[in-house]
Amino acid sequence: MKTKAAVLWNLNEPWKVEEVELGDPVAGEVRVKLAASGLCHSDEHLVTGDIPAALPVIGGHEGAGIVDAVGPGVTSVQEGDHVVLGFIPSCGRCRMCSTGRQNLCDLGAMLMGGVALADQTHRFKTASGQGVGTMCLLGTFSPYTVVHESSVIKIEDDIPLDKAALVGCGVTTGWGSAVYAAEVQPGDTVVVVGIGGIGANVVQGAKLAGARYIVAVDPVEFKREQAQAFGATHTAESIDKAFSLVNDITWGQLADKAIITTGVATGDLIAPTMSLVSKGGRVVVTAVGPFLQSDVKLSLFELTLFQKELRGSIFGSANPRADIPKLLSLYRDGLLKLDELVTRTYTLEQVNEGYQDMRDGKNIRGVIMYD
Ligand SMILES: NC(=O)c1ccc[n+]([C@@H]2O[C@H](COP(=O)([O-])OP(=O)(O)OC[C@H]3O[C@@H](n4cnc5c(N)ncnc54)[C@H](O)[C@@H]3O)[C@@H](O)[C@H]2O)c1
Ligand SMILES: [Zn+2]
Ligand SMILES: [Zn+2]
16 A cells, blocks of 8 residues: 655654655554654664664554454454554564563564564655665554564553554553562662653653652753652752762662663763662663764763663563553553653654754653544
8 A cells, every 4th residue: 555654764854754665564464554753862872873774764653453454364463453653563472472571572683773573674665665764663654664563462442542552662661660570669769760661651650659759850940840740759950969969869869760761862961860869779771872872981881880770671671562551540540641642643744844943952751643
């Protein structure tokens, strides 16, 4: 079928919305008519080259919609089902999936290769017939996409799809970074560095896990205000200012957990964030650093002798098949805010405007809406 998509042709260029040809689902695949796609910072990493991907690529990995066709052999969903697309596929059978770590599924090795899991060919082609890859095997910057069954999670029909879309990446990643990766405990003091679509959900996760103090750090005033609406008890403009604040409110004990969710993870953030946490404290790095960056400032003395921990986390260390429906139930029960995460909506044609607003610090989440 003919549809349109936002394509990245070269690094540091705007997304180009153009007509594309979408092939039918082959065995194991599903075509989804998308309702919405979130504008996550990870697609910006494609543009800057921080995340290397085969180009050209259709962006977008935070989507939800309705199954519109299924290929042979698909058993977990059927036409008409409402689904969230998980940005990491989970096969259910590999060593990681079968030990409760679906976010580390072996299929993740194919995530940025651009070709379909089912047959290693391109499902999307340009008008001139050139194959185009998809971000995280999804490509939600298109009103229709064809994805592997392992990327599709069926959800209940009463959940608004444009809100459910955010649970495909930002919500689960943020919430899980607090609840699973940081293992926030009741009474903890938690610092969240960077309040975008991910950080706002770290705040929500920390709150639901029972944190006593949640300190939101962001240079942008609007972000600090928003963080309070999601449950932050205190805010600071910088990690330095957060240090004196945390030192005061904890009577010198410092934070139990700190989570880094800045737009880009850089090596110079690690030492100051490690200094925010107490003896036995933990820092989680959820923000993505540039592929080629390996320099980090870190006090190994403090790491060892204060028994601190530094841990990475992908998809909030969550299990997409269990956690996406679980988070949507929390939304239904009023324990998780999704509506409030959406600051502005855009058409697909406005995708570059949406990313400019993200760079300008205007959005918690911008969302592309399809008809
Ligand atoms: N690990 C994963 O599975 C995963 C999944 C999704 C996104 N991510 C990554 O998480 C990061 C955040 O994504 P997002 O969509 O929320 O981004 P975003 O651009 O919406 O938000 C980032 C926020 O960080 C703030 N910030 C920048 N520098 C800062 C600093 N030095 N101190 C404090 N705040 C600072 C910005 O003002 C902004 O509010 C990105 O690196 C993204 O690629 C990781
Ligand atoms: Zn994302
Ligand atoms: Zn697997």
